[in-house]
Amino acid sequence: MNCQSSQxxxxxxxxxxxxxxxxxxxxxxxxxxxxxxxxxxxxxxQLAQSQGLEIDLSQxxxxxxxxxxxxxxxxQEAEAKNKQLHLVNHSQPVVDIFExxxxxxxxxxxxxxxxxxxxx
Numbered sequence: 001m002n003c004q005s006s007q008x009x010x011x012x013x014x015x016x017x018x019x020x021x022x023x024x025x026x027x028x029x030x031x032x033x034x035x036x037x038x039x040x041x042x043x044x045x046q047l048a049q050s051q052g053l054e055i056d057l058s059q060x061x062x063x064x065x066x067x068x069x070x071x072x073x074x075x076q077e078a079e080a081k082n083k084q085l086h087l088v089n090h091s092q093p094v095v096d097i098f099e100x101x102x103x104x105x106x107x108x109x110x111x112x113x114x115x116x117x118x119x120x
Contacts, residue, residue, distance in 0.1 A: 022084065023050040027060050031067025031094075039070050047077060052084025060091045068097060075107060 023046040031039065047053050053074065060067075071087065078085035087109045090098070098104045 021050045022052050022054055023047070024054050024056070026056040026058075029059055029061045031057075031060055031063040031070065033064055033066035036066040036070055039067070040073070043070065043074055044077065047074065047081070047083060047085075050083070052078060052086070054084075054086045054088060056089045057087055057094045058089035058091055060094050063093050063097050068101065068103070071107070072103075 025043065025046060027039075028035070043053065043055075055071075055074075075085050077083075085107075087107050095104075
């Protein structure tokens with residue numbers, strides 16, 4: 001398994017499972033306008049070189065509309081190319097943005113919300 005890090009804190013692990021090449025990507029701390037251009041380039045490249053992407057969002061501490069636009073664009077690209085896109089391990093800031101924009105069901109991946117996140 002190869003692991004690379006880009007300037008914006010994305011670790012990419014390409015792994016072959018059976019007959020399918022899926023790129024596993026761990027997003028860094030920021031999915032914001034400041035990282036959007038590099039994120040777009042890196043993630044589209046990974047999608048082009050594989051049968052799909054699985055993006056781990058557990059390390060994301062800050063996300064804005066530019067970060068959300070990148071994820072939405074990736075979903076559209078994956079669907080257009082008949083490839084898989086899965087978002088996993090959503091951090092609380094990601095879940096908060098998904099809920100604020102009512103996009104929880106848009107991506108089709110389950111959002112697991114730990115009990116300690118429950119608002120009182």
